[in-house]
Amino acid sequence: MELNSVAKVILGFLSRENLSGYDIKLRVDDSTRFFWAASYGQIYPELKRLEEEGLIQGTDSPHGGRARRVYGITDRGRTALASWIMDTGSTVELRHEGLLKVFFADAIDSPEDRVAVLEAMAQVHRVQVEELEAVAARKTSVPIECAPETIAEGDRRMPAFVLKFGLDFHRWVVEWCEREIESALKAEAKVGAGHA
Amino acid sequence: MELNSVAKVILGFLSRENLSGYDIKLRVDDSTRFFWAASYGQIYPELKRLEEEGLIQGTDSPHGGRARRVYGITDRGRTALASWIMDTGSTVELRHEGLLKVFFADAIDSPEDRVAVLEAMAQVHRVQVEELEAVAARKTSVPIECAPETIAEGDRRMPAFVLKFGLDFHRWVVEWCEREIESALKAEAKVGAGHA
DNA sequence: TACGACATGTAATCTGTTACATGATTGA
DNA sequence: TCAATCATGTAACAGATTACATGTCGTA
Numbered sequence: 001m002e003l004n005s006v007a008k009v010i011l012g013f014l015s016r017e018n019l020s021g022y023d024i025k026l027r028v029d030d031s032t033r034f035f036w037a038a039s040y041g042q043i044y045p046e047l048k049r050l051e052e053e054g055l056i057q058g059t060d061s062p063h064g065g066r067a068r069r070v071y072g073i074t075d076r077g078r079t080a081l082a083s084w085i086m087d088t089g090s091t092v093e094l095r096h097e098g099l100l101k102v103f104f105a106d107a108i109d110s111p112e113d114r115v116a117v118l119e120a121m122a123q124v125h126r127v128q129v130e131e132l133e134a135v136a137a138r139k140t141s142v143p144i145e146c147a148p149e150t151i152a153e154g155d156r157r158m159p160a161f162v163l164k165f166g167l168d169f170h171r172w173v174v175e176w177c178e179r180e181i182e183s184a185l186k187a188e189a190k191v192g193a194g195h196a
Numbered sequence: 197m198e199l200n201s202v203a204k205v206i207l208g209f210l211s212r213e214n215l216s217g218y219d220i221k222l223r224v225d226d227s228t229r230f231f232w233a234a235s236y237g238q239i240y241p242e243l244k245r246l247e248e249e250g251l252i253q254g255t256d257s258p259h260g261g262r263a264r265r266v267y268g269i270t271d272r273g274r275t276a277l278a279s280w281i282m283d284t285g286s287t288v289e290l291r292h293e294g295l296l297k298v299f300f301a302d303a304i305d306s307p308e309d310r311v312a313v314l315e316a317m318a319q320v321h322r323v324q325v326e327e328l329e330a331v332a333a334r335k336t337s338v339p340i341e342c343a344p345e346t347i348a349e350g351d352r353r354m355p356a357f358v359l360k361f362g363l364d365f366h367r368w369v370v371e372w373c374e375r376e377i378e379s380a381l382k383a384e385a386k387v388g389a390g391h392a
Numbered sequence: 393t394a395c396g397a398c399a400t401g402t403a404a405t406c407t408g409t410t411a412c413a414t415g416a417t418t419g420a
Numbered sequence: 421t422c423a424a425t426c427a428t429g430t431a432a433c434a435g436a437t438t439a440c441a442t443g444t445c446g447t448a
Contacts, residue, residue, distance in 0.1 A: 237430075237431090
């Protein structure tokens with residue numbers, strides 16, 4: 001019962017509410033995309049597979065003449081989800097072009113230009129902070145889940161938790177870069193003074 | 197002159213020293229793999245392509261009967277590398293299964309089990325810290341680049357910089373998790389006391 | 393009536409890893 | 421002599437994105 005990458009988000013979201021493939025994609029793009037993306041090209045085929053395996057159950061529920069299939073999680077699906085969550089192993093992958101540039105920045109002659117590489121990296125993370133702040137603002141003003149019983153359940157704390165992690169993380173990176181830039185500038189000033 | 201993902205590491209390493217494909221792979225696995233991996237299946241074809249484009253220049257230099265082709269960066273290659281590094285845009289991708297588990301941990305009934313999910317995430321990052329500490333230890337004791345002229349150049353500071361970032365980052369995540377676990381446990385204790 | 397959101401699906405493409413094939417050299 | 425390392429290369433596969441095709445519905 002190994003779950004693939006897409007199955008994990010699908011079962012996760014379906015454990016909260018019944019959704020169509022389209023709905024799932026909306027929620028992914030609004031939340032997990034920052035650390036776990038999923039495209040239509042993965043979602044729709046996987047919904048079929050998961051239904052065949054009996055982890056989810058689909059029901060046709062067209063809106064007028066517009067075809068729509070809403071899926072709900074089954075007991076077997078819940079078991080699979082819980083067993084994945086409770087498994088202590090998990091992968092972490094970081095692919096960071098800014099770090100790669102810093103790593104090779106010795107190839108740049110001018111010290112000011114090398115500092116600029118760090119500053120550019122900081123800027124990328126500032127943008128991420130802004131994006132996440134926008135997400136946070138949206139969450140507090142207009143909750144994405146609008147069903148009344150959903151708002152009533154106040155115990156859905158974990159997504160906010162993860163959002164906080166994202167904000168804290170990107171802010172930390174910005175500060176790290178700024179600290180290192182400052183100490184680099186100080187070191188350089190000393191060298192400059194020595195030469196004068 | 198858009199560089200693809202593998203071209204970036206190749207040009208970066210060749211800007212320091214002349215290397216074979218095998219050498220490049222060794223260096224990637226020893227350093228950038230934590231944020232920028234590359235496999236033989238990418239490296240060898242790309243070396244050919246970069247030579248055709250004139251960004252690198254290969255020379256056959258067999259060791260005895262063992263075939264070997266060593267590449268050096270050209271002036272055009274240096275220009276391409278510098279222009280990529282100085283470009284302010286860069287991608288950041290994080291794929292974090294632990295965060296995904298935390299995100300969906302509301303599906304787990306027991307509060308203790310939910311805390312365990314956070315603890316497991318912390319553990320993954322502790323392992324990363326250990327791995328990076330091993331890398332750091334290797335660097336200070338036996339520098340990977342052993343050519344004397346290389347050791348003499350003391351101005352290759354950026355790789356150590358990036359290593360420091362990795363260590364600081366993973367330690368920060370561990371502390372973040374521990375802080376949140378503690379505050380979660382305190383909140384729970386209060387609820388428990390209220391019920392009592 | 394036209395546009396944007398709703399809704400499903402797939403084919404082409406791209407990127408990257410894994411595994412294998414092949415063979416030489418070095419050192420225990 | 422045997423295993424590990426040096427060395428190059430490719431085919432098969434896995435994972436994911438992009439772009440397209442198709443059509444409905446609500447609303448400005």
